[in-house]
Amino acid sequence: MKLDVNALGTFYRMAREGAGLAAGRLTRMTGVETQVGITKLNFMRGTEIRRDFEDGTEKVGIRVELTGGIEGHSVVVFDRSSALRIVETLLSESETETETEEFATEEFDEMNRSAATEVGNIMNNGFVDGWADVLETVIDVSTPEFIEGTSGEPFFGDIDEAPEGGDLALLFHSHIGAVGTEIGFSHYLFPKRESMAQLLEHLRTSDGIEYDKLDGFDRMAEQGAEEVAKTATTLTGIETSVEIRRLNFVSLEAIPEEVSNEKLVGVAFEFDGTPSGYLLFLFDEESAHEIVDAMVPMGAPGDEDGFGEMGTSAIKELGNIMASGFLDGWANVLDTTIDHSTPEFIHDIGAAAVDPVIIQLGENQDFAFVFDTVVVADGREFDCEIYAIPDESDLERALNDLDVDRIDETPTTAEFQEVENT
Numbered sequence: 001m002k003l004d005v006n007a008l009g010t011f012y013r014m015a016r017e018g019a020g021l022a023a024g025r026l027t028r029m030t031g032v033e034t035q036v037g038i039t040k041l042n043f044m045r046g047t048e049i050r051r052d053f054e055d056g057t058e059k060v061g062i063r064v065e066l067t068g069g070i071e072g073h074s075v076v077v078f079d080r081s082s083a084l085r086i087v088e089t090l091l092s093e094s095e096t097e098t099e100t101e102e103f104a105t106e107e108f109d110e111m112n113r114s115a116a117t118e119v120g121n122i123m124n125n126g127f128v129d130g131w132a133d134v135l136e137t138v139i140d141v142s143t144p145e146f147i148e149g150t151s152g153e154p155f156f157g158d159i160d161e162a163p164e165g166g167d168l169a170l171l172f173h174s175h176i177g178a179v180g181t182e183i184g185f186s187h188y189l190f191p192k193r194e195s196m197a198q199l200l201e202h203l204r205t206s207d208g209i210e211y212d213k214l215d216g217f218d219r220m221a222e223q224g225a226e227e228v229a230k231t232a233t234t235l236t237g238i239e240t241s242v243e244i245r246r247l248n249f250v251s252l253e254a255i256p257e258e259v260s261n262e263k264l265v266g267v268a269f270e271f272d273g274t275p276s277g278y279l280l281f282l283f284d285e286e287s288a289h290e291i292v293d294a295m296v297p298m299g300a301p302g303d304e305d306g307f308g309e310m311g312t313s314a315i316k317e318l319g320n321i322m323a324s325g326f327l328d329g330w331a332n333v334l335d336t337t338i339d340h341s342t343p344e345f346i347h348d349i350g351a352a353a354v355d356p357v358i359i360q361l362g363e364n365q366d367f368a369f370v371f372d373t374v375v376v377a378d379g380r381e382f383d384c385e386i387y388a389i390p391d392e393s394d395l396e397r398a399l400n401d402l403d404v405d406r407i408d409e410t411p412t413t414a415e416f417q418e419v420e421n422t
Contacts, residue, residue, distance in 0.1 A: 025123065029122060072195060275391055282346070
């Protein structure tokens with residue numbers, strides 16, 4: 001199975017179109033204004049998908065099987081409280097206020113199961129109609145199935161196309177929120193591999209990339225992220241580890257939407273070689289201050305924002321060495337050379353921290369593969385988000401030359417001096 005940027009771009013437009021139709025239908029059905037949140041194509045391993053479901057909350061899902069232009073399963077998933085709020089809205093005209101309040105604490109009986117299923121079915125059909133419009137094809141939808149559970153097993157455990165623990169799968173993942181309320185849901189498409197392969201073959205406009213090569217590139221990123229965690233531990237004395245690794249295919253304009261709308265501290269690099277692109281390490285301010293305190297034990301004089309020359313230098317030093325560990329591993333596996341620029345210090349709010357990179361990439365491409373990684377320190381979120389955004393044409397060339405067998409055999413070679421803490 002091969003894919004290329006044109007095919008994935010079409011899938012992305014399908015996801016956006018479907019999310020828009022689904023949001024509109026939810027608004028018409030409930031009278032609650034909705035807005036489309038982040039829409040992504042995720043290359044996710046089975047373990048990561050299950051982790052999304054196993055967050056301790058009860059969930060309600062509506063699942064349908066698809067045939068025709070796309071074959072597989074489409075699943076709309078609400079947390080239980082959101083599902084009850086939607087059902088409450090639908091039934092409010094026929095229930096008194098007291099009855100409705102009591103209803104919100106009940107289990108799903110026949111009536112509210114039916115109402116939730118109706119909502120989920122209309123949402124699923126919105127997504128499917130959007131995909132069919134983009135593909136100019138017909139997609140048939142089965143009778144909806146109501147599902148409850150606190151893990152992924154009831155929702156997709158019996159679906160053959162759902163990925164196993166270490167398998168990498170391409171998933172559509174959309175989020176729509178109801179304005180002014182806490183109602184929200186996620187959507188998953190589990191396409192059959194044969195169906196996806198046929199679509200990719202039809203949509204590709206280049207020789208494309210073997211899917212297994214992309215799986216290998218994801219493993220490269222895992223190794224790079226682990227090297228980053230080791231480096232952070234050595235330089236700061238704060239025990240760190242990698243918690244989340246995910247490869248996304250997104251529109252460049254969607255990347256700033258994912259960045260936290262808070263004051264961020266970071267380091268940006270441009271890297272050149274095969275592939276070329278950009279690498280960003282973004283910290284929340286609290287984490288950045290902890291890093292400075294760990295690397296400059298005597299304390300560093302700060303400016304009005306809390307980062308003076310010594311603090312800025314410490315953040316840049318850590319970022320520079322983490323970048324070397326991340327990119328050297330790629331270069332070794334690809335048997336190539338990747339150089340990176342001197343670190344550029346960033347201290348800005350949310351999207352403004354990544355806008356300069358997006359503007360430069362946007363001169364030549366509309367979409368990007370983004371490695372989205374979070375590093376954890378001492379059992380809590382360290383808030384070091386890593387965005388590795390390669391140039392799409394360079395990436396295709398690099399992956400076509402990738403020897404997957406080299407990935408687990410080739411170590412990283414970053415060298416650095418340990419900083420002593422006092």
